[in-house]
Amino acid sequence: MxxxxxxxxxxxxxxxxxxxxxxxxxxxxxxxxIDPTKPKLSNSKNSTVSDNSVKNNSAEFILQSLILKQDRYKAIISGILYKVGEQIGEYKIAKITAKKVYLSRGTEQRILELYSYEIKR
Missing domain, CATH: 1.20.5 (Single alpha-helices involved in coiled-coils or other helix-helix interfaces)
Known part of the structure; x- marks a missing residue:
């Protein structure tokens, strides 16, 4: 027992x-x-990239996707969602088109292209 x-x-x-x-x-x-495909959303007012590597090295901006919603484009750059007028590092997003994002910093302008090559059919 x-x-x-x-x-x-x-x-x-x-x-x-x-x-x-x-x-x-x-x-x-x-x-x-964590969903690896979900982009980080940036704040709509005075948003800046908090990742120091992206802030310090603007050559590392990678345009990953463009989204058209309600006749306005948004862009996913280096994993973060942006719209026209928002800050990315030292640059401001001046314009987003169907294939390009135009960044400006004073008189300097950079263009990020979704496809840097032409697709042949």
Whole structure:
């Protein structure tokens, strides 16, 4: 009888430990799941890129996608969604067209192209 009581106690403690360990693992896994295709959204007022590498090296701006919504274009540049007038590093987005984004900084202008090559048919 004493052995059965000891076995039940050990079994009960084992079940509790296993349940809490499983719960902790499942919580850590759900916290790590992030949609890799979802772009980071920038603030609409005076938005700046918070990533220092993009701020410091403007050559690293990569035009990834252009979105047309309600007759206005938005651009995903280096993983962040922008619209005309917003800041990206030291540049301001002057214009967005179907294939290009025009960046300006004073008198300097840069053009980001969605496709830098011509697609042959």
């Amino acid at each position: 004493k052995n059965l009581l000891h076995f039940n106690l050990v079994f009960f403690i084992g079940i509790i430990l296993l349940t809490s360990a499983t719960d902790a693992v499942s919580k850590s896994r759900t916290q790590q799941l």
